[in-house]
Amino acid sequence: xxxxxxxxxxxxxxxxxxxxxxxxxxxxxxxxxxxxxxxxxxxxxxxxxxxxxxxxxxxxxxxxxxxxxxxxxxxxxxxxxxxxxxxxxxxxxxxxxxxxxxxxxxxxxxxxxxxxxxxxxxxxxxxxxxxxxxxxxxxxxxxxxxxxxxxxxxxxxxxxxxxxxxxxxxxxxxxxxxxxxxxxxxxxxxxxxxxxxxxxxxxxxxxxxxxxxxxxxxxxxxxxxxxxxxxxxxxxxxxxxxxxxxxxxxxxxxxxxxxxxxxxxxxxxxxxxxxxxxxxxxxxxxxxxxxxxxxxxxxxxxxxxxxxxxxxxxxxxxxxxxxxxxxxxxxxxxxxxxxxxxxxxxxxxxxxxxxxxxxxxxxxxxxxxxxxxxxxxxxxxxxxxxxxxxxxxxxxxxxxxxxxxxxxxxxxxxxxxxxxxxxxxxxxxxxxxx
Amino acid sequence: xxxxxxxxxxxxxxxxxxxxxxxxxxxxxxxxxxxxxxxxxxxxxxxxxxxxxxxxxxxxxxxxxxxxxxxxxxxxxxxxxxxxxxxxxxxxxxxxxxxxxxxxxxxxxxxxxxxxxxxxxx
Numbered sequence: 001x002x003x004x005x006x007x008x009x010x011x012x013x014x015x016x017x018x019x020x021x022x023x024x025x026x027x028x029x030x031x032x033x034x035x036x037x038x039x040x041x042x043x044x045x046x047x048x049x050x051x052x053x054x055x056x057x058x059x060x061x062x063x064x065x066x067x068x069x070x071x072x073x074x075x076x077x078x079x080x081x082x083x084x085x086x087x088x089x090x091x092x093x094x095x096x097x098x099x100x101x102x103x104x105x106x107x108x109x110x111x112x113x114x115x116x117x118x119x120x121x122x123x124x125x126x127x128x129x130x131x132x133x134x135x136x137x138x139x140x141x142x143x144x145x146x147x148x149x150x151x152x153x154x155x156x157x158x159x160x161x162x163x164x165x166x167x168x169x170x171x172x173x174x175x176x177x178x179x180x181x182x183x184x185x186x187x188x189x190x191x192x193x194x195x196x197x198x199x200x201x202x203x204x205x206x207x208x209x210x211x212x213x214x215x216x217x218x219x220x221x222x223x224x225x226x227x228x229x230x231x232x233x234x235x236x237x238x239x240x241x242x243x244x245x246x247x248x249x250x251x252x253x254x255x256x257x258x259x260x261x262x263x264x265x266x267x268x269x270x271x272x273x274x275x276x277x278x279x280x281x282x283x284x285x286x287x288x289x290x291x292x293x294x295x296x297x298x299x300x301x302x303x304x305x306x307x308x309x310x311x312x313x314x315x316x317x318x319x320x321x322x323x324x325x326x327x328x329x330x331x332x333x334x335x336x337x338x339x340x341x342x343x344x345x346x347x348x349x350x351x352x353x354x355x356x357x358x359x360x361x362x363x364x365x366x367x368x369x370x371x372x373x374x375x376x377x378x379x380x381x382x383x384x385x386x387x388x389x390x391x392x393x394x395x396x397x398x399x400x401x402x403x404x405x406x407x408x409x410x411x412x413x414x415x416x417x418x419x420x421x422x423x424x425x426x427x428x429x430x431x432x433x434x
Numbered sequence: 435x436x437x438x439x440x441x442x443x444x445x446x447x448x449x450x451x452x453x454x455x456x457x458x459x460x461x462x463x464x465x466x467x468x469x470x471x472x473x474x475x476x477x478x479x480x481x482x483x484x485x486x487x488x489x490x491x492x493x494x495x496x497x498x499x500x501x502x503x504x505x506x507x508x509x510x511x512x513x514x515x516x517x518x519x520x521x522x523x524x525x526x527x528x529x530x531x532x533x534x535x536x537x538x539x540x541x542x543x544x545x546x547x548x549x550x551x552x553x554x555x556x
Contacts (some may be wrong), residue, residue: 138489142445143517145540149451152543164454171447379442 006053009217010065013050014058015040028057046332047368052309061331062310077103077334078415080110118203129148135187139303143179147172179351204246206335211251212239217313218303222259223267232256254324258301264290265298274307281373282355292355292375296395300326304324312370314345314395318389330368331396332411340410341423344374352376352390359399361406363418369399369406436460440481442472442498443516444490446449455543456550470491471509473501476508483534483554485546486518488524496527505534512553516541 003041016027026036029050038044055062077092096103150168154160160168221231231253242248243329265288273284285295300313314330320341325333333339339346356374373395378388410416413425439456443449444467453463466475470492476484486496495515503506515525515533528536536547 138518141539143446145518146445146447146451147547149448149455149542149543153451153454156543168451168454171450175447 007046007065010038010100011046011054012040014060014065017140018058019060019276025054025057029053045401049309050400054138061174063158073103073107075411075415076110077105080106081113082414085328088341107285136277139182140179140186140319143175143182145180146175151293158394204244206240207244207247208250208254209335211239212326213245214239214241216304217301219255219258219301220303222255224264232259259289261294261298261301264294267302270298271300271306278399279308279371291377293377293391293393296373296375296393299395308397310398314339314343314394314396316345316349318349318391320346320349323391328370328396328398330362330398332372334412338425340416342407342409342421342426343394344372345392348376348392348394349390353379359402359403359406360409361403362398363408363410363416369401371397371399373397437482438462438464438477438479438552439550440476440484441465442469442475442481442495443485443487444469445469447495447537451543452546455492455547459551461550467491467496469495469498470499472498473505476502476511477505481505481511483512483514485514485516485550486533488515488528498533499528499531499533514546514553 005136015022022036022040023033026033028212029036030051030053035044039046052062055065058065074092074096077096083094084116092103105130150172154165154168154172215235219235222236232252235255236242236248236251239251242251244284249423260319269288270284273287277283281295281299282292283388284299285292288295290298296313296316299308300311302308302311304310310328311326312331312334313324314322314324315324320338322333322339327333343360345360348354348356353376356372358374360370360372362368374392376390376392379391380389382388408418409420410418413421413423414428416424416428418428436459437462441456441463442450442451443452443465446467449465449467453465458464464474464479464481467490469490472486472490472493476498486495486498490498495517496553499513499515501511502511512534514535514537515528516537516539517528518539525536534553537545537549
């Protein structure tokens with residue numbers, strides 16, 4: 001069963017569950033009843049704005065209907081198979097179609113295993129690199145060393161003068177007290193770390209992303225200057241997701257930039273402009289007199305009910321490391337490991353300050369179309385005789401299928417079916433497309 | 435007066451204990467507790483050997499050892515390194531920079547004494 005065939009079934013199931021007639025849904029979505037019938041029977045593909053419209057009429061999140069949600073689900077199954085080096089991963093879509101509940105169990109189990117492996121990695125890293133841990137252990141071992149050496153003197157020295165004996169006894173008293181304190185401190189730290197790891201994501205980046213997801217990437221209290229006085233501190237202080245100082249630092253940096261963007265591009269004005277004009281981030285940047293990266297960020301942080309509909313946003317630093325991920329139904333962004341090098345996000349890094357606009361099509365059967373707007377711009381202040389560091393932004397906007405020049409891209413190499421790709425880093429477990 | 439040992443360590447009670455057992459064994463013991471100017475102190479005191487802790491304020495023991503090995507007058511000076519870490523990485527670092535011997539904390543007094551005697555007798 002091909003991936004896209006599940007979408008029509010889902011639309012039909014939701015419509016029937018709502019007691020809505022086919023003609024009613026078709027009329028509300030602005031298409032003919034016969035065309036909707038073809039979609040529901042999986043004889044026509046649906047994506048882009050039409051999918052968003054149908055989802056809106058049915059009152060469900062597009063991800064519940066979209067091929068993207070299925071693609072992400074299938075990708076999770078394939079990743080599970082890949083970890084076991086199972087070439088049968090190519091049949092993941094059939095498995096999901098025939099045994100959907102078992103497929104969900106497998107995908108959830110794999111996700112759980114990956115999460116636990118990540119916790120192990122994080123704790124291992126903490127044991128070897130955590131400065132607090134290293135300092136605490138050093139304190140404990142130093143105390144033990146002093147006690148051991150002093151105790152040996154007291155017990156092994158046959159004729160120890162009274163003043164020396166008193167002095168070493170006092171030293172042992174001091175060191176044993178210090179040992180007790182440092183041991184208690186270490187245990188309290190380990191208890192806190194274990195509690196935090198069970199409760200939430202395990203890396204600062206994951207904590208930061210969980211925080212963003214919880215707010216749907218939009219922060220109303222930062223939209224007006226009057227509200228924004230202490231709003232950043234409040235948002236961070238109130239969040240249970242930001243457990244580490246590193247995560248709070250990331251959030252503080254992002255929200256500061258968000259607040260600055262909001263001041264330069266007021267929400268009402270952005271929404272009004274989008275309602276009146278077709279999407280052109282470069283023109284919008286000119287209208288608001290801001291750089292294009294700021295405009296892409298602003299569009300990526302709009303509330304979900306904006307005229308553009310759901311959009312995605314990815315930001316990477318000069319090393320290509322993704323520092324911000326806002327995925328989109330049909331356009332997943334890998335959480336671990338590297339993304340597809342064919343994304344214009346990375347192409348922009350080799351063409352600094354050149355705005356790129358490209359139609360993108362996710363590889364694999366039923367892959368949706370998107371427009372990717374990307375730009376890389378220098379960060380930090382300009383300094384004489386110093387090459388700037390660049391940061392790239394990419395806004396991802398769903399698009400109706402049909403652009404014959406669309407660039408085929410993937411999510412990451414291991415689960416990508418694109419054949420003869422010059423950017424491939426590792427073999428795929430998926431049968432190549434022809 | 436016996437041979438001269440310079441102990442570079444920042445824990446006061448460890449300094450006192452090691453100083454005591456070495457003094458009782460007949461060694462002249464000088465101590466220093468800061469990594470920052472430790473290399474200069476070694477050149478000034480000109481000991482027969484040094485006992486060098488790795489984790490010191492100002493400059494770590496590996497860096498001090500590297501500088502000592504780079505100077506002709508201390509290139510062959512016996513150095514016993516002490517560290518609270520017993521990891522393979524630290525042992526490799528000590529060997530790489532030319533430590534004469536490497537000892538992990540907590541050590542026994544007898545071990546320290548034996549190591550000092552052996553290194554100076556060479």
